[in-house]
Amino acid sequence: MRLLLATADLDEIRWAAANGLLDGVLTTPALLGAANADDERDHIDQICHLSPTPVYVAVHAVSGDDLYRDARELARLSDQVIVQVPLVEDAFGAMHRLHADGVRLAAMLVFNAAQALLAAKAGASTVVTPLDQLDAVGHSGGEVVRELRRVFDASRTECDILAVRPTTAQQFSESALAGADGVAVAPEVLRSLLLHPLTDRGLDQFLNHVSRHHGDWSQS
Numbered sequence: 001m002r003l004l005l006a007t008a009d010l011d012e013i014r015w016a017a018a019n020g021l022l023d024g025v026l027t028t029p030a031l032l033g034a035a036n037a038d039d040e041r042d043h044i045d046q047i048c049h050l051s052p053t054p055v056y057v058a059v060h061a062v063s064g065d066d067l068y069r070d071a072r073e074l075a076r077l078s079d080q081v082i083v084q085v086p087l088v089e090d091a092f093g094a095m096h097r098l099h100a101d102g103v104r105l106a107a108m109l110v111f112n113a114a115q116a117l118l119a120a121k122a123g124a125s126t127v128v129t130p131l132d133q134l135d136a137v138g139h140s141g142g143e144v145v146r147e148l149r150r151v152f153d154a155s156r157t158e159c160d161i162l163a164v165r166p167t168t169a170q171q172f173s174e175s176a177l178a179g180a181d182g183v184a185v186a187p188e189v190l191r192s193l194l195l196h197p198l199t200d201r202g203l204d205q206f207l208n209h210v211s212r213h214h215g216d217w218s219q220s
Contacts, residue, residue, distance in 0.1 A: 015187075022051050025051070109128070116151065
């Protein structure tokens with residue numbers, strides 16, 4: 001399973017890449033705004049130069065022709081770019097044309113298997129499922145991901161499932177167990193995954209043990 005960072009913060013991306021924790025980056029207009037990206041395309045170019053991994057970038061349009069033009073421009077930024085397109089009716093014609101043009105597409109806002117199959121049929125190579133939005137309405141993100149995995153496997157559809165924004169270690173693990181091909185986490189969530197209440201206790205015991213026996217090692 002691939003681990004992606006949901007951010008446009010260059011320092012966070014640099015940290016994750018340096019520590020071997022980065023298989024891709026997922027951005028949104030909101031995340032680019034939070035990173036104070038005055039020139040979004042220049043900022044995306046900087047992200048691409050930080051790590052040779054896929055970078056998911058969302059269009060700024062929802063109507064067919066505008067969406068098509070925006071996606072084409074984004075795809076020209078780098079071979080690393082995978083264009084995120086909202087799964088709305090007006091997008092399907094544009095998705096079909098973009099797929100024929102060789103543009104890699106990720107369908108955003110996919111919440112059930114029917115949507116996922118239609119997105120793949122239209123040319124999406126990835127479906128993006130926001131776990132935080134499912135959780136907000138009382139649905140299990142893990143169950144939705146499992147449903148998508150089953151229907152893709154049963155129909156032999158080649159399309160990746162990207163679970164986005166788990167907020168806890170449990171949601172992260174459930175997504176992996178359910179068959180997600182990738183999980184995109186916020187930087188603060190990624191750091192929280194490194195922690196466990198027993199880790200601090202175990203670290204204290206480890207350091208006490210080292211301090212007691214260090215002298216024995218140095219004398220041997």
